Amino acid sequence: MNNVLQQFKDNNSIHNKRFYRFGRRVNRSGFYVSPNWFDQEFSKENNLKNVVKDGGIILRSNKIFDDEKKRQASLVNRIEKISVQLEKPFAVGEDYSLMMNRAISTPFDCAKHISQLVTERSALAIVDGTELWHMHQPLNRSCHLRFLHFKHPDTMPVNYAFWRSCSMLLARVVKRCFKEQFSVQILSQPISDLKYGSFICDAKISNLVDWKASPEELRTLTSLLWDETNKSTQFERLEVNREIANQLFSDNSSRLTYIESIKEDRFVVYRLGDYIELCNEPMIANTNQMNSMYLCAVHPLKTPTGEQFYRFQGIGLPKQLHINAFAYSLLRERAKNLNQIGFVN
Template sequence: MNHRSRLISPFLAHRRRVLGEGGAGTVQQKLLQKAAAETPVQTAPKRFYRFGHRVNVGGYFVSPKWFDQELLLKEDVKLSAACLQRPDGVVSQANRLFNEEQERQRALVSRIEKIEVILEKPFPTHDDVVLMMNRSISTPYDCAAHISELLRNRSALAVVDGTKSWHMHQPLENSCHLRLLHFKHDDPMPVNYAFWRSCSMLLASVVKRAFKEEHPVAILSPPMSDLAGGSFVVDASIASLPDTWTPTTEELRSFTSLLWDEVTANRHFERLQVSADTARKLFAGDAKRLAQIGEASSSSDTTTFTVYRVGDHIELCEEALIASTGLIGSIFTSAVHRISTPNGGTFYRFQGVALPRQLHINAYAFSLIRDRAKQLNSVGLS
């Protein structure tokens, strides 16, 4: 052993006696184990909402990790209901039937015939445009795409021959005058009503799949377009929920996050005209819709019904809806109210508020609109 070894060896021997035979690494592990034993383990509250990006109060996208950290800071957080599940067999069967009927109707067009569509002033500085389109194939959406991408993306609703509202994805049947409406149009009321109905149907699609399997949801109300109430509404019957259930802030956020997912997915509102027999098959598990179909078809066997689909949700709706969810800008679930019926039953009224993507509003003004939308909207309750 050389002179340098004799000087270092006593120090190393002392260090080993203090730290143990394993050296510094073992001490670090022991310190970590000791700290872990002394620190109470915090686990995230059981989450009933879906993995993915969510929206916080300010409207910014936040990660699930951030959301869990926020929940850990609140000891009294109790998430009781909102849980996302994939559509069950009944919904999957209805969507399969919808696809088959859609393909069957498309196959009926065996011969391409031309029609003349006069598009009225697609832009204020433009003249009318004459387009040669295909009967029972071309839609107002196709007509807009022939002019410009801007016109296609902003058009929410069409008007045929100056009187009839026409869905953007509904095939044109004859030569006609066509006017495309957007949210800054000179006469925005038709598209405003379509926008409100579309948001109502979108909220229904979210509510229907937002609860656990032991809480089946039945949508009671059709898509409604009451503007005076300050919110769009959905009435739903939810089985096995406790009478004291009131959605927490986190649960309302989970509903809102689902709405945002549908908006960013830019899903088309698909329209289909079906017979009474097909309508009964589509709504085989919905007693309320079956009663409505039976009442409407009792006077005539040739009665047809208009159905719309957004995502996996299918609904009866005779009035036109907007082209896609991508036309919706800010959208929030405002409140859920428990309503008692005269016969002793109960249902829940979900309320929301939204703005078209084409329109912009001051943040403070929109906060006032959101606060007002929390009040009970009494449309259809009297």
């Protein structure tokens, strides 16, 4: 047992005892305990950030996300059929009438009944003509459904969703690209403002003062964006209550402040890979719908209180669209200019 468990101070405070797990879990007296007990006590640690580091916090947040997703799925204990009237996805042809499963089937599942082309290109859905719907969000009623893609006549909703998704993808890359000694806290939420010609990610990076990204570093970050788009990773959507939201973002003070400012007990979170973010508006279906992603600039800035943060700015194109290389190079040059979204003056 000495090889499995070490005990420091023998007093009544659990924070002054160290637990080790080797295979099955044990308590400090050598008796076996349940995994739930171990997780509950571990989550009470005041210095949880120092215990698990950034990687451990990411694993813990994803476990909370998975557990909540499974819990919500378990609430559907009876299969109910709903009627989905799907507007014709092509210029020719007729509308489709589908029988789907309530609270289980998603617009993506509906698209799979039509064709692979519809499945791959559909980035967003509209329910009953007005409500924007994420492609992987379960349908909760009989409805009329319309798919949006990047060449659809009604392009603005899907353009905004694309910009938000690019912003979230950039945040995921920024969160993971720095070495362990540089702790990264993402400040901005996914933004869909098109005015300045770039999507952004604001991040506070500890132990990094007045950093100016070199062209080589910009190319490295760009290559990481390309790696992510090639993975075809889905954007997963989940609605959670305030308690779960606080647990998911326990390491991010800016998110906790935002959660505290909202009166409603309902929050929409998205997950991309292992990165989790708050966002009320829908994302596109997956990263394979993105193309020509570039990180164009990193601007060192300061908050009104004098704290330094960095604004990462990028640009991208939907995979479905193509543009002249010279014209796109001009857009990339424009995206280097400081994106002033959120500035008072």
